[in-house]
Amino acid sequence: MTSSVVHLNGQPATADELTPLAFAGYAHFTAAQVRDGRLRGLDLHLARLRGASVEMFGRALPDERIREYLRAALAAGPADVSLLATVYSHAGEFVPPRADVEPNVLVRTGPPASGPAGPLALAAVDHERDLPGIKHVGEVAKTYYLKQAVEQGFDDAAFLDRQGRISEGTIWNLAFWDGSAVVWPEAEMLRGTMMGVVSRQLERLGVPQRVREVRLADLPELSGAVVMNSWTPGVPVRQLGTVALPAAPDFVALLHRAHEAEPPTAP
Template structure:
């Protein structure tokens, strides 16, 4: 089956120990053309909600536990009802059964604040036809200021940095600006001179035998794909470090990547028009590990 799948979820309280048949009964497949939101849903009207996107390879979803944990953490940040993780896991498994057993796909989990009577929840499963040439050809990035300092997450938690919210207008605007500058993607920077992350991806740098990513306590969304890669890289002898990264290190490192759940590891080939070093052999190993 190559058409997108839509699965509505009727929320079960997080502390309810629901039996498997009740979890299954709370899920309902609907045609992808069937409307599932009212015009008054806070997710549509205000972007007030959260989501997660899982990559799927040959019928297996990557990082289910990590994505569910991040969904739960985002719900806390937005004062949304805690998700019943067993119920959402059942939804992921139902979509995996409905999606093709070979090739790549994506699964998205969405919770909005709804219309006032409770959250609106659904999952989608979409086969991915792209072969992602960026994994081998690389991407050019532009550095774009996010407009606040590196420690904003600690000083202004109401800005929701570190939560994966539906409010992606700024992220999409950053991608459009990067393209206007002749780049393929962007790396956000802080006003005090640190590299942060991409609009839809995590940043990783290689410096000798050490792989570095920005520390998540400084307004960075915890990257599930980045965490998977760090586990793999440590297993093959690399040192992996979380710390603040001055913007200048983008040009001075031995290699750099933007990594995400569906595109996986895309090597950065240029920063603001300046070519940088790449490591295509390590890129291939990283992507092979993720796909496996």
């Protein structure tokens, strides 16, 4: 059984249906790791797709329809996969969205992933994403700045907004440890589903959390940092810009424990 499945609105997608999407860029998506047919934070993924659809297209499909499409794609592949659900309109780009046109849902699965082991060195880049609260496609800057960072000897890049605040990574959220609490950076960013899962489980575990502005000058006072996304709840960061960060294995272990505390569910 192949791990690569492509479904459009719950059915296997044809080449003719996929061809118009080759250069399309007005869409949003969510990404998840599925193990044994289940994923963590399903409610957060559904809320992400629902909110972005209303914002971009003026309407959203019912959650149960989305779940039906996810189930169909997962039933066609193995139990452990990476999953992408992308929402777009067949009305196309460069036209005003029509609320009477239902969005389409493209679900793709592929081999499971767990992210890099780290620790990572991140270049500090001045950049603010367009529509940062939406996980949308076509963001050339993320890959461009990753490429630039690697050419400079880093592993990836983190973004600084125009106020000099650290916001997020190319495809990551950032979290810091101040010795007693998890620190989430205050800035415009995409709130990741992994970030949501970890945050609510940390609350249930009684772990203090704070949201505050974090700048490069603040890093020496912090006791560790990680990046997280749908692959993993925490990859250690050893350097951000020119600032070295201490190893924080207990912090990383705490985030993984919080993730494991979230019960996985089937769509």
